[in-house]
Amino acid sequence: MTALVTGAGSGIGQAAARALAAAGARVAVTELPDRLERAEATVAEIQAAGGEALPVPLDVRDLASITECVARVADAGGGRLDVLVNNAGINVRQPAFEVTEEAWDLVLDTNLKGLFFAAQAAGRVMRDQAPPGGSIVNVASTMGLVGYYDRTAYCASKAGAVNLSRVLAIEWAPHQIRVNAVCPAFVETPLTSALFANEAIKTDILHRTPAGRLVMPDEVAAAIVFLAGPASRMVTGAALTVDGGWTAI
Secondary structure, eight states, X not given: OEEEETTOSSHHHHHHHHHHHHTTOEEEEEEOGGGHHXXXXXXXHHHHTTOEEEEEEOOTTOHXXXXXXXXXXXXXXXXXXXXXXXXXXXXXXXXXXXXXXXXXXXXXXXXXXXXXXXXXXXXXXXXXXXXXXXXEEEEOOGGGTSOOTTBHHHHHHHHHHHHHHHHHHHHHGGGTEEEEEXXXXXXXXXXXXXXXXXXXXXXXXXXXXXXXXXBOHHHHHHHHHHHHSGGGTTOOSOEEEESTTGGGO
């Protein structure tokens, strides 16, 4: 099984790459070209644990980069691509009155436009390979199901990712391609450490989480492995929350 994970140099993407490799997949670990050393470090860790992985540069805002990446990964997989984890994402925190066009475009181009065109490129390979089929897991967010402060563009992009997953699930089911979204609440990663250093914000987040703690990357990765694998073969078009009860309130 060949899997491609976007934005896998740290956080959820890195945890997903590790987990998929542990489950037996050959994993393409992608990261921005100027951050490729992060992907290489993830690959080295996977290989040290006995898994198969390769680093691949990818900027999901660049359609040519997406095309080249998917072709390279499929070629390395003997013409097959079985799993795509659309994890690459970004957030620019701004109150709605202060959102700039530049920030809006950056977030939407990465989190939604890039996600779709990566899915399209991977989906074409999955459709045309023999036998056809595959699993696409889009990393959305609980912020795609509910709102939260200072995240206008982010929430819009993640809501788009959730509904896009439903559309693709419907259209691509005849090709045996499943498309799902995983929706974590706030995850403890190096990128979010500065946010959680603000005690007021952290207190508010924990207050909204019945489980009383932040989500860990490996917990999201476990959900991704489930959605990517045969145990979920009748699951498509779903938005699986990993949120400690956030959206249940």
